[in-house]
Amino acid sequence: MSGNGDGGGNRDVEELAELLRELKGRTNRSYAALAARSGVSGSALHRYCSGTSVPGDYEVIGRFGKVCGAGSEELLELHRRWVLADAERKRAVSRAPAAVSATGSGGPGSPATPDVSGDETEGEPDGETGVGTGPDVEAEAGPDVEAEAGPDAEAEAVPGAAAEPGPLCPAPAQGPGAAVPPPHRRPLIAVLALAVVAAAGVAAALLGKVFTSSGGSGGSSDDRLLLSSRCPVVVSMGQSDACVHELQSLLARAGGKLDIDGAFGPVTQMRVVVFQLRSGLTPNGSVDERTKRALYENAGKPLGTWTPERVTRRIREVFTEDPERAVGIADCASLLDPLYTLPNSNATRNWGVFQLYDGTLRKLGGTREQALDPDWNIRAAHRLWALTHDFSAWQACDRAYRAGSKGGKGS
Numbered sequence: 001m002s003g004n005g006d007g008g009g010n011r012d013v014e015e016l017a018e019l020l021r022e023l024k025g026r027t028n029r030s031y032a033a034l035a036a037r038s039g040v041s042g043s044a045l046h047r048y049c050s051g052t053s054v055p056g057d058y059e060v061i062g063r064f065g066k067v068c069g070a071g072s073e074e075l076l077e078l079h080r081r082w083v084l085a086d087a088e089r090k091r092a093v094s095r096a097p098a099a100v101s102a103t104g105s106g107g108p109g110s111p112a113t114p115d116v117s118g119d120e121t122e123g124e125p126d127g128e129t130g131v132g133t134g135p136d137v138e139a140e141a142g143p144d145v146e147a148e149a150g151p152d153a154e155a156e157a158v159p160g161a162a163a164e165p166g167p168l169c170p171a172p173a174q175g176p177g178a179a180v181p182p183p184h185r186r187p188l189i190a191v192l193a194l195a196v197v198a199a200a201g202v203a204a205a206l207l208g209k210v211f212t213s214s215g216g217s218g219g220s221s222d223d224r225l226l227l228s229s230r231c232p233v234v235v236s237m238g239q240s241d242a243c244v245h246e247l248q249s250l251l252a253r254a255g256g257k258l259d260i261d262g263a264f265g266p267v268t269q270m271r272v273v274v275f276q277l278r279s280g281l282t283p284n285g286s287v288d289e290r291t292k293r294a295l296y297e298n299a300g301k302p303l304g305t306w307t308p309e310r311v312t313r314r315i316r317e318v319f320t321e322d323p324e325r326a327v328g329i330a331d332c333a334s335l336l337d338p339l340y341t342l343p344n345s346n347a348t349r350n351w352g353v354f355q356l357y358d359g360t361l362r363k364l365g366g367t368r369e370q371a372l373d374p375d376w377n378i379r380a381a382h383r384l385w386a387l388t389h390d391f392s393a394w395q396a397c398d399r400a401y402r403a404g405s406k407g408g409k410g411s
Contacts, residue, residue: 250296
């Protein structure tokens with residue numbers, strides 16, 4: 001599997017739909033029959049398989065995949081494709097307000113809006129309340145209606161409000177009757193006007209030098225490419241260019257493990273989120289100016305962490321009751337990557353080896369920073385296991401692990 005797995009736009013949505021159709025084709029069952037087994041409405045399944053809609057939560061299509069008999073590797077691939085398609089869904093949602101404002105208030109003559117809302121909740125139960133699902137703890141928030149500025153919001157020009165000329169800037173003549181400075185004052189006025197112009201030029205030159213030397217957004221310093229005018233103000237998911245290559249190089253310098261291929265995909269976004277969290281910035285995965293400067297100044301904590309081999313050893317030491325199963329579930333959840341993070345549809349995230357959900361962290365008295373500490377994450381996961389003495393908090397990965405184990409025994 002590629003390090004970033006980057007794709008572009010509608011292609012990512014279509015690749016997800018293609019895999020869903022492939023899984024459905026194995027069953028020879030109708031959408032209605034699969035809907036009854038997976039707890040997803042038949043119309044929603046049809047939209048997901050046709051590529052006209054993307055669910056906002058992986059668990060929705062995860063259940064569908066398991067009903068269709070997908071193995072652990074296929075479920076991981078399904079999850080990878082969903083991450084890419086969901087990123088495109090969110091980009092489409094962010095573009096939607098601009099489209100609505102451009103076409104009016106949505107009256108009878110307005111064009112239809114594409115289905116990008118992630119409508120997996122249509123006719124569905126709440127589903128599993130595992131660590132990675134999350135919506136049962138925090139409700140998705142957002143304004144329902146955007147306020148529009150009316151005509152009164154625009155400032156009107158007030159007649160006669162223009163600034164009067166100062167003593168150094170004589171007003172131009174307004175007509176035959178306009179006042180003209182006395183002849184003996186004209187040379188002095190001219191000299192003063194030239195002095196003002198010269199001072200303004202010197203000030204502009206000094207400001208330009210300051211901005212250039214500081215690596216500001218208008219600068220052209222080659223060693224601060226992200227802060228130059230050659231890169232967009234915000235570098236984000238789906239972008240592929242030299243700016244992303246620079247970003248990945250800076251993340252690698254900070255200790256992050258990722259492919260430096262110039263394509264901004266899920267792994268790059270994960271590393272950005274962790275860097276932002278450790279730098280005291282908003283961990284949203286989009287690289288704004290504050291994040292760019294922090295990267296160049298190496299302001300955040302290093303991104304180095306445990307290897308998968310060390311993670312595996314520690315899981316076996318902590319989960320003495322069922323070590324191999326615990327390792328399999330962690331591998332399914334995070335690929336044994338302690339810095340693995342995934343977004344949920346309600347602006348929360350899952351963190352670390354066992355993908356602990358924000359709500360779960362609060363219940364355990366932990367923080368996101370602690371969740372990225374592999375030892376803390378593993379011990380916290382064992383605390384969850386001890387509540388029920390099973391892996392019900394990771395139902396999707398537990399089912400995938402058991403299905404894989406049965407398949408292995410039968411081969």
